[in-house]
Amino acid sequence: MGTKDTTTRQYAELIVDGRTHRLPIVEGSEGERAIDIRRLRAETGLVTLDSGYMNTGACTSSITYLDGERGVLRYRGYAVDELADKCSFVEVAYLLVHGTLPTRRQLTHFSRLLGRYALIHEDMIHFFDRFPPHAHPMAILSSMVNALSTFYPEITENPLENLDCMVARLLSKVRTIAAFSYKKSIGHPLVYPRHDLSYCANFLNMMFDSPVQPYEIRPEAVAALNKVLILHGDHEQNCSTSTVRIVGSARVNLYASISAGISALWGPLHGGANQAVVEMLERIYNGGGDFRKYVEMAKDPSSLFRLSGFGHRVYKTYDPRARVIKKTCDDLLEALNVSDPLLDIAKELEEYALKDDYFLERNLYPNVDFYSGIIYRALGIPKNMFTVMFALGRLPGWIAHWKELWDDPESRLYRPRQIYTGPGAREFVPLDDRVEAGDEDVPCAGR
Incomplete structure (x- = not known):
């Protein structure tokens, strides 16, 4: 929810691990409002996840x-x-x-x-x-x-x-x-x-x-x-x-x-x-x-x-x-x-x-x-x-x-961020020690 400080600037409060962070609210000329998260990662270590940027303002x-x-x-x-x-x-x-x-x-x-x-x-x-x-x-x-x-x-x-x-x-x-x-x-x-x-x-x-x-x-x-x-x-x-x-x-x-x-x-x-x-x-x-x-x-x-x-x-x-x-x-x-x-x-x-x-x-x-x-x-x-x-x-x-x-x-x-969902750290296996998984050469179409 938005709150106001003594300068009348509005903020949103985000609670992470019991700590409250105040994020500025930006308002456009037609009344559109956005939470300014440009300092979010620096202050909390978090990024936002918004597939397709449906709720993300990339610029003014x-x-x-x-x-x-x-x-x-x-x-x-x-x-x-x-x-x-x-x-x-x-x-x-x-x-x-x-x-x-x-x-x-x-x-x-x-x-x-x-x-x-x-x-x-x-x-x-x-x-x-x-x-x-x-x-x-x-x-x-x-x-x-x-x-x-x-x-x-x-x-x-x-x-x-x-x-x-x-x-x-x-x-x-x-x-x-x-x-x-x-x-x-x-x-x-x-x-x-x-x-x-x-x-x-x-x-x-x-x-x-x-x-x-x-x-x-x-x-x-x-x-x-x-x-x-x-x-x-x-x-x-x-x-x-x-x-x-x-x-x-x-x-x-x-x-x-x-x-x-x-x-x-x-x-x-x-x-x-x-x-x-x-x-x-x-x-x-x-x-x-x-x-x-x-x-x-x-x-x-x-x-x-x-x-x-x-x-x-x-x-x-x-x-x-x-x-x-x-x-x-x-x-x-x-x-x-x-x-x-x-x-x-x-x-x-x-x-x-x-x-x-x-x-x-x-x-x-x-x-x-x-x-x-x-x-x-x-x-x-x-x-x-x-x-x-x-x-x-x-x-x-x-x-x-x-x-x-x-x-x-x-x-x-x-430079957007991402949430990585791949495998964790792996031990490298030399080429001759790798077990085949039934891969076969597949001919390519065309020239």
């Missing part, structure tokens, strides 16, 4: 506020739904990194930098030819981003000296790399970025323009992509963001830190969830469209089937991003005159889940991944690019956290 941060119980998400104090409704992705990227929304002059300058740095070094284009034809775009993206440090080493010398150039270079080049990786995967010629197009319009044009079939840039498509990227802009200390901070704590350059974040995002439990949703909806559709059968399978503890797109590690109510993305999905499909049977199944499934006690008792509400994949389908983006799109959206958040880490005078190398 002024970037994103998330309240999972109330369904609140704010970037730098601004509600995410308001930003998605009123801002471009470039504005929100600026906000996340700098802490304030840009003025018109600042936005114009930043947008020009994005145009200036859109091209990647021509020698890097040959890298795409060395990947296998069906290499996953996330593997290509992670490798190419890491390689950027060899072509632009000046960013590693004093990375915060010219912040706008650093941020614009990474935001713009990652967009180009993502589009190029898709073009290479389908054997189409590359489409270079244009200075006269906005960030999202440029990406769509690089993805889908062709010498034999020019791409029509629909404003509705651009608007939808802006919203989806904004909604993915940051999400507090998630797996990939924590990875960026962990790697960055070793004072690794920004490119390597972002590359590590991309690899973490690739996991199906993290950024790959939107692809899993579409594959689930496809399975339901191909199985006759009776989603209730699959709902019952998901409820059965003995079944391996799981419904994707429901529930969240943090949110215990409706994901605030899901409301925005659902409307965005409806508006886009109506504007493009697209009829998607998967959307029909998704709507019926959502309506059913929001009335079913099984879902409600377990706080299994639709999350942001539930509709984002359908939006990508409508835009023509293939499933293996879904996680790449997530990375594009999350990029400014990663950069903001990396910068915050570097700016923090109290930042230290991340």
Whole structure:
């Protein structure tokens, strides 16, 4: 329980072996409270055990506020739904990194930098030819981003000296790399970025323009992509963001830190969830469209089937991003005159889940991944690019956290502790005296 001393600072009391230890309580700007255990091991010889870091605050941060119980998400104090409704992705990227929304002059300058740095070094284009034809775009993206440090080493010398150039270079080049990786995967010629197009319009044009079939840039498509990227802009200390901070704590350059974040995002439990949703909806559709059968399978503890797109590690109510993305999905499909049977199944499934006690008792509400994949389908983006799109959206958040880490005078190398559960001290046995345990050589597959 918390107590107060004469300086009105709050403390928690921990009793270990009959001795009382007072641990400071830290309070954030939104009333979040945490017990500061940074002196715990020095004072008690103990560490905490928190698998998955569910109850551990690894840092203080002024970037994103998330309240999972109330369904609140704010970037730098601004509600995410308001930003998605009123801002471009470039504005929100600026906000996340700098802490304030840009003025018109600042936005114009930043947008020009994005145009200036859109091209990647021509020698890097040959890298795409060395990947296998069906290499996953996330593997290509992670490798190419890491390689950027060899072509632009000046960013590693004093990375915060010219912040706008650093941020614009990474935001713009990652967009180009993502589009190029898709073009290479389908054997189409590359489409270079244009200075006269906005960030999202440029990406769509690089993805889908062709010498034999020019791409029509629909404003509705651009608007939808802006919203989806904004909604993915940051999400507090998630797996990939924590990875960026962990790697960055070793004072690794920004490119390597972002590359590590991309690899973490690739996991199906993290950024790959939107692809899993579409594959689930496809399975339901191909199985006759009776989603209730699959709902019952998901409820059965003995079944391996799981419904994707429901529930969240943090949110215990409706994901605030899901409301925005659902409307965005409806508006886009109506504007493009697209009829998607998967959307029909998704709507019926959502309506059913929001009335079913099984879902409600377990706080299994639709999350942001539930509709984002359908939006990508409508835009023509293939499933293996879904996680790449997530990375594009999350990029400014990663950069903001990396910068915050570097700016923090109290930042230290991340080095978690563990509780060892292996064997105790053993006596060494020479090789010839070791008893065989029936081990046999097992041939390895491949070459």
